[in-house]
């Protein structure tokens with residue numbers, strides 16, 4: 001990877017506010033922070049003109065989640081674009097610039113009587129743009145479904161500085177292609193997210209946590225399954241493994257009488273509530289922030305719910321701490337195994353059509369997917385139809401690779 | 413159409429798989445927008461993904477434009493044939509391939525009719541949530557292409573939230589198998605991007621769809637109002653009070669009269685100016701709580717009567733009335749112009765007021781029925797297509813309604829898509845750059861723009877992009893579909 005500290009054109013140079021690494025394994029580069037959208041556009045135009053490669057970021061806390069770029073000249077942060085553009089509590093929508101911290105967004109939504117998804121760990125140091133670029137749903141996905149479902153519209157800046165909008169601010173809208181779905185989860189490889197409109201959900205009036213300690217993974221899965229059949233309204237439902245202890249945690253939230261009723265339903269399986277209302281909210285923050293994904297090294301497996309037990313069986317020995325979301329069918333875990341050792345589990349996971357994503361700053365990021373017809377999606381040397389299409393999308397939106405290449409699946 | 417490739421298609425699809433007789437092409441001339449008609453050259457009816465792939469390979473080689481077609485119930489001219497093109501109908505691809513009751517997913521062929529999926533999984537106490545009013549006829553593939561909604565999408569979301577996997581055949585016949593459901597997309601979200609692409613990115617041949625467990629309890633409520641304004645205000649209040657029923661619909665007086673005079677008669681009081689119809693689903697306690705909240709809001713907004721359905725039969729009747737509303741309006745006039753606009757839910761009353769004025773000023777008959785909870789209005793204008801002067805007034809009214817919606821922060825379509833009908837209005841809502849970006853994305857899927865060409869994005873925006881990106885000599889088939 002080459003760095004080009006001396007080469008930044010004046011539009012970018014004027015906005016350099018320090019240095020940062022585009023990946024933990026890469027050298028430091030200038031960190032460019034435009035103060036407003038006009039400056040962002042200028043920076044991108046200059047980058048295109050000078051054929052630079054940029055790594056877009058928010059607070060640069062999750063750059064280890066992709067690979068190191070093949071070539072990069074600087075990081076371009078949206079952290080100064082942190083305004084709330086519009087908030088319509090009576091319509092349940094909120095539009096904010098991408099640099100806003102999730103904590104600020106949540107507080108604003110809450111003041112209007114709403115809940116804002118995604119409920120991600122460490123919301124003070126996560127930006128909206130970062131969450132969207134990662135396509136990362138929070139623990140509340142059990143109730144609210146993935147984040148990508150609730151992005152109503154977006155404005156992005158393309159590589160040449162063009163501002164392009166898709167969708168709108170409406171809870172229902174099919175006007176034009178859903179480009180916001182394309183940008184969500186694209187890890188800054190296609191465009192810089194400038195602002196996004198989100199759908200909000202009613203803030204719960206009352207909430208409660210249920211916690212049951214269990215002997216092992218088998219019992220945890222059995223209990224979690226029983227809990228998921230009691231009510232479909234869990235805000236979160238997870239199996240947690242911490243320091244070799246297993247427990248099942250459920251969070252109920254909503255209108256007070258409804259929560260009471262659900263608590264009564266859940267009692268035979270998960271017992272009496274461990275925390276209510278204010279205490280429950282505190283516990284929620286603790287649980288959320290204890291996510292294995294906050295570790296420097298972690299892995300994530302996704303599969304069909306019916307294959308969760310088998311997938312867990314395959315990685316069981318490798319787990320240190322883990323969070324398993326039974327209705328989502330995801331296993332997020334820290335491990336003492338090396339990337340190579342985990343990669344050796346592939347054939348067994350492949351039989352379950354499970355996906356595995358490893359985040360390991362030293363070894364870079366490995367993603368593989370054992371899906372029919374697309375097992376080679378992440379392999380640049382044998383592109384599947386899927387990867388070929390992704391490349392064409394990249395070529396259309398960022399033909400000169402201004403958004404640094406090599407970071408995402410298949411070298412995108 | 414003549415040529416060796418036609419013979420090839422005949423050979424491939426057999427006599428039942430190709431329609432060439434001009435007298436039999438009539439049903440394919442239009443979708444639900446009968447004002448937009450074009451005779452297709454031929455209609456192809458493959459049965460499998462493999463056949464679709466082989467067909468598209470031939471059409472790619474011959475540079476023939478393709479319009480995919482489900483049931484042709486679309487209301488934006490999406491399935492209207494294009495000059496010199498073929499129609500590829502999914503009507504013979506209607507198998508339920510698998511229902512997985514453990515993971516709650518169904519794999520179906522794209523030509524399956526929407527309601528048939530819920531019927532197929534009813535015995536497992538599962539259902540497929542998106543329920544367009546046309547669900548007795550429209551195909552799931554058409555729903556995916558349009559990102560269709562329905563009354564219950566207020567709670568469950570439009571089609572896009574229910575698509576877990578797809579098999580798509582690209583314009584050159586490449587089969588893109590994205591059928592294994594993934595927790596999160598690996599790479600770009602191709603499925604999310606495809607849904608709502610109106611047949612312009614490829615042909616969906618198989619769909620993997622999410623099934624939902626049937627709710628423990630369902631209550632259907634009817635609130636009767638003396639004014640349409642009051643019904644709209646009640647809906648804005650319901651949203652403001654964070655009530656979460658599954659469906660919130662409004663029917664106005666003219667719609668009620670049409671429904672009650674038809675086979676869909678649901679027992680809506682003919683004297684009412686508007687009715688509010690809600691479904692509430694969930695556990696017993698949840699339902700009771702929400703019903704109480706809705707009744708309170710309705711009464712506070714002056715509902716003269718509120719009712720809850722006493723039996724499953726009554727429930728079904730109330731919904732049959734709503735879902736049959738468009739059909740029932742056939743009694744008012746031979747043709748119906750169905751607008752499909754969205755506004756923030758705080759502005760329902762204002763917009764409904766303006767649509768009434770717009771219709772009155774043009775001496776048009778307006779019947780409004782809509783997914784009020786989502787801010788998705790269907791001002792329906794009854795007209796007679798044989799009267800060109802009336803048609804002109806109808807189209808003018810449609811345009812004015814769309815412009816107003818844009819002014820109110822709304823959009824051109826909540827569920828029916830843009831197709832041909834609203835294409836020009838895209839320039840009112842989006843900038844040239846917005847549209848050019850859509851064109852670029854489209855060209856990643858279909859570089860020659862042969863799939864459903866001339867729809868959704870005004871041609872001007874597309875041509876400009878193409879010229880900006882690619883030199884003329886690099887445009888191999890550009891002339892094929894100008």
Ligand SMILES: Cc1cc2nc3c(=O)[nH]c(=O)nc-3n(C[C@H](O)[C@H](O)[C@H](O)COP(=O)(O)OP(=O)(O)OC[C@H]3O[C@@H](n4cnc5c(N)ncnc54)[C@H](O)[C@@H]3O)c2cc1C
Nearest residue numbers: 482483484485486490545551553554557560561611616827
């Ligand atoms: C009485 C009535 C009520 C309606 N109510 C609703 C409603 O409540 N909600 C709603 O959302 N819509 C509604 N609609 C509109 C319409 O039914 C929907 O848009 C529906 O999804 C269209 O399905 P179809 O199979 O008829 O598609 P078609 O009309 O045949 O095609 C629609 C579009 O999809 C494309 N297409 C079709 N199949 C495929 C495929 N397999 N792959 C790629 N592209 C494809 C076509 O090219 C076209 O662009 C209603 C229509 C009518 C007539």
